[in-house]
Amino acid sequence: xxxxxxxxxxxxxxxxxxxxxxxxxxxxxxxxxxxxxxxxxxxxxxxxxxxxxxxxxxxxxxxxxxxxxxxxxxxxxxxxxxxxxxxxxxxxxxxxxxxxxxxxxxxxxxxxxxxxxxxxxxxxxxxxxxxxxxxxxxxxxxxxxxxxxxxxxxxxxxxxxxxxxxxxxxxxxxxxxxxxxxxxxxxxxxxxxxxxxxxxxxxxxxxxxxxxxxxxxxxxxxxxxxxxxxxxxxxxxxxxxxxxxxxxxxxxxxxxxxxxxxxxxxxxxxxxxxxxxxxxxxxxxxxxxxxxxxxxxxxxxxxxxxxxxxxxxxxxxxxxxxxxxxxxxxxxxxxxxx
Ligand SMILES: Nc1ncnc2c1ncn2[C@@H]1O[C@H](COP(=O)(O)OP(=O)(O)O)[C@@H](O)[C@H]1O
Ligand SMILES: C[C@@](O)(CCOP(=O)(O)O)CC(=O)O
Ligand SMILES: [Mg+2]
Numbered sequence: 001x002x003x004x005x006x007x008x009x010x011x012x013x014x015x016x017x018x019x020x021x022x023x024x025x026x027x028x029x030x031x032x033x034x035x036x037x038x039x040x041x042x043x044x045x046x047x048x049x050x051x052x053x054x055x056x057x058x059x060x061x062x063x064x065x066x067x068x069x070x071x072x073x074x075x076x077x078x079x080x081x082x083x084x085x086x087x088x089x090x091x092x093x094x095x096x097x098x099x100x101x102x103x104x105x106x107x108x109x110x111x112x113x114x115x116x117x118x119x120x121x122x123x124x125x126x127x128x129x130x131x132x133x134x135x136x137x138x139x140x141x142x143x144x145x146x147x148x149x150x151x152x153x154x155x156x157x158x159x160x161x162x163x164x165x166x167x168x169x170x171x172x173x174x175x176x177x178x179x180x181x182x183x184x185x186x187x188x189x190x191x192x193x194x195x196x197x198x199x200x201x202x203x204x205x206x207x208x209x210x211x212x213x214x215x216x217x218x219x220x221x222x223x224x225x226x227x228x229x230x231x232x233x234x235x236x237x238x239x240x241x242x243x244x245x246x247x248x249x250x251x252x253x254x255x256x257x258x259x260x261x262x263x264x265x266x267x268x269x270x271x272x273x274x275x276x277x278x279x280x281x282x283x284x285x286x287x288x289x290x291x292x293x294x295x296x297x298x299x300x301x302x303x304x305x306x307x308x309x310x311x312x313x314x315x316x317x318x319x320x321x322x323x324x325x326x327x328x329x330x331x332x333x334x335x336x337x338x
Contacts, residue, residue, distance in 0.1 A: 003036040003336040004130035006122040007329035008111035009167045010191055010293045010302040012254070013230040013261050015116075016209050016270060018161040022227030023177040025184070025234060026118070026167040029191065029326035033109035033122035034336060035088075037130040040102035047085055049107040087151035088124045092131030095147060101135055114199030116294020120155075121164035124148045129333045141332050145169035145181070159206040171332030175234060184234070185242035187250070188328055190306040192287065194278035194314040197321030200297025205270050212268060219268065226264050233257045245306075255289025255304050262291035270296030274319040279303075281320065285313030302326075 007028040014024025093101050111119040125148045148165035163176040173186035212219040275292045282290035282303035287310040290303035303310050314323035
């Protein structure tokens with residue numbers, strides 16, 4: 001049995017705009033997906049993914065499509081849910097030059113699904129690393145990131161950036177601009193996440209921004225402005241001491257940019273009533289800044305607050321189902337004891 005884990009992430013700045021070549025700064029957080037893999041001789045793939053919202057199920061596939069569901073859920077829903085794992089399996093088979101390899105796979109994740117914390121990237125990154133290792137091939141984290149991007153790109157019909165997968169594979173804070181991916185230094189930022197219990201459809205939200213951008217020059221300008229504020233945020237991080245708690249001034253400056261970023265995402269149509277409500281609850285509680293994170297539509301917000309006020313205020317807010325502090329995860333994908 002080979003087990004790997006990979007972290008989820010929050011976007012400090014730049015989601016959506018990153019799809020069009022603007023820079024983004026995602027930060028890995030200490031919430032992980034764990035994928036355990038055991039090769040099987042018969043070439044089949046059996047997946048046990050109890051966190052999926054289809055009420056916990058086990059699926060086997062590999063040969064005839066009719067073999068697939070051993071659960072009572074509609075086939076399109078099932079294949080939509082399994083697409084990321086399927087793409088990770090394909091990448092691992094390709095990397096290990098073992099096109100017929102079969103696996104028993106167990107996925108356990110502490111990252112809410114479809115909520116903007118990069119559950120898909122974490123599952124794909126951990127899945128590729130575990131499955132290739134199970135076949136005796138070791139990829140470095142950069143190679144895992146590249147393959148995980150290919151997998152997400154395929155599942156999301158070409159609408160994916162390298163940001164989520166690179167961040168999950170490498171850990172820490174990263175900056176991604178087109179094909180240029182690097183890790184950057186960042187101080188331990190006091191992230192507080194609010195989760196409305198819902199989810200957004202990443203593909204549909206990205207397609208919506210694309211359509212707006214093609215229709216209106218001002219929407220294209222909005223996307224570019226997200227890039228501008230991200231570059232300003234990067235300069236703030238570059239000037240900060242990564243080994244010290246961030247100063248109040250730095251948090252205030254970063255927070256101002258996060259607030260601006262949320263406003264532009266709202267203008268691009270990817271926020272929601274509950275995300276806006278959580279952003280305001282955080283600001284009113286004294287957070288330095290707050291924004292939605294990830295694709296939007298529902299799911300999570302991220303705020304900066306070194307005190308407990310934001311976490312408590314979100315906890316009492318009707319729109320928020322769960323609030324928690326998220327530590328920066330310095331480690332990306334890693335092997336775990338089974
Ligand atoms: N624990 C899990 N087990 C199996 N698949 C998962 C798990 N978590 C996420 N996924 C896959 O990732 C998809 C959600 O990804 P996405 O819509 O990009 O949202 P996000 O990456 O923001 O969480 C799920 O529909 C599922 O296919
Ligand atoms: C909207 C986008 O910028 C981020 C999506 O993040 P998530 O899957 O919602 O965690 C898309 C992408 O970069 O692939
Ligand atoms: Mg995703």
